[in-house]
Amino acid sequence: MTTKQHWTLPEGIEEVLPEQAAKFESMRRMLLDLYATWGYELVMPPTIDFIESLLTGTGHDLDLQTFKLVDQVSGRTLGLRADMTPQVARIDAHQLQRDVPTRLCYIGTVLRTKPESIGDSRSPLQVGAELYGHAGIESEVEIIGLMLQTFTAMEVNDVYLDLGNVDIYRGLAKQAGLSEETESQLFDMLQRKAVTEINTLLASLDIDTDVKAMLSELSSLNGDKSIFKKARTVLAKADDSVKQAIDYLQKTAELMWQRYGSVLSETQVHFDLSELHGYHYKTGVVFAAFVPGLGQAIARGGRYDDIGKVFGRARAATGFSTDLKVLNQLSVKQFVVQEKVFAPTDVDKNKIAELRGQGEIVIEQLPGQELDAESMGCNKTLVQKDGQWIVN
Secondary structure, three states: OHHHHHHOOOOOOOOOOHHHHHHHHHHHHHHHHHHHHOOOEEOOOOOEEEHHHHOOHHHHHHHHHOEEEEOOOOOOEEEEOOOOHHHHHHHHHHHHOOOOOEEEEEEEEOOOOOOOOOOOOOOOEEEEEEEEOOOOHHHHHHHHHHHHHHHHHHOOOOOEEEEEEHHHHHHHHHHHOOOHHHHHHHHHHHHOOOHHHHHHHHHOOOOOHHHHHHHHHHHHOEEOOOHHHHHHHHOOOOOHHHHHHHHHHHHHHHHHHHHHOOOOOHHHEEEEOOOOOOOOOOOOEEEEEEOOOOOOOOEEEEEOOOOOHHHOOOOOEEEEEEEHHHHHHHOOOOOOOOOEEEEOOOOOHHHHHHHHHOOOEEEEOOOOOOOOOOOOOOOEEEEEEOOEEEEO
16 A cells, blocks of 8 residues: 555646657647747746735636645745636736737646546646737637637537626626625526526515516526527616627627638537626636537636736736647547657767757667667667668
8 A cells, every 4th residue: 555655646636658748748839839820929927826816816716726835935825826817917917018919828737626527637738828908809709719720720629619798697787786695696596507596586686577587587598699689688678788798799709700600600609698607707708618528618718807907907808728638638630759760879979969950869779778779669770881870
């Protein structure tokens, strides 16, 4: 038992072996090169940070997911990042301080105290992109488009998209004058689509009858693009903010299909007007990508305009993130494995240096080593012919 404990890993924590690590590195380079062509600059937030920075905006939903410890230097509480979004927002707001739209991307391991669902990793390899400084449909669509291009590059097929707008529920809750506690209760029920509980709670509230009816119907407002017509009828007596949120969502979808209809047809998009993922920090359109047979989202994103406020600059912001480990499981893309050259002990070292300079992988035979090229995983060998060393 004692010996086994020395090599076992914590549940949900994985180590990556050479072949898989090489594949992850190829995927990382490919995606970062893709994002660079869209103008997204790479940033590298620290793995460990002050807890106040990690639990800003999106971080409040991740409080229980964050490993915490005490800094022996400052005495303050530190956390191991469970999501890089707050840190990237700090880079935009505090470090860069640009007045123009800023596009940033990132990739790195995040750590979580528990998996999101059974069998999930607690150390996802998070990759994502954020667009700061523009509030408008075009930036929503750009981010969704980049997410779709990520799936295309990785050859992840049969992707479906869920689209919603948290401002619809936020506007109705404000119109109803719900207390913070009641709003939170109703939020939880809407997340679970618990219709009976929703109606029981609404029946106990002393609020406007029309608003009560609209909140009762909200969970049923999901489906294809025809749902917008039904929503305008069901929510006809809602405040202008709710109607504007519905219009904004529809226009986002229309521009998305106009630009990316070749990779995402209308039948691959589902609308849910009661979708509230990230409600405590999201401020508009939210989206999630799914594939058949997998019960969890493979990517999520949306607008979160207030996240940089605590860092002194609340810029408009929208973005998405995904887990490279999950994409790897779903990808059918074949990555080329670079061939290796075996160099016997008597090979001219200048020849070895020349080949490595050309990008070849050369593995030298060590003194006393009797293994041949095949045993070393090499499919080429340096041999001497007519006084010259050549790759055979």
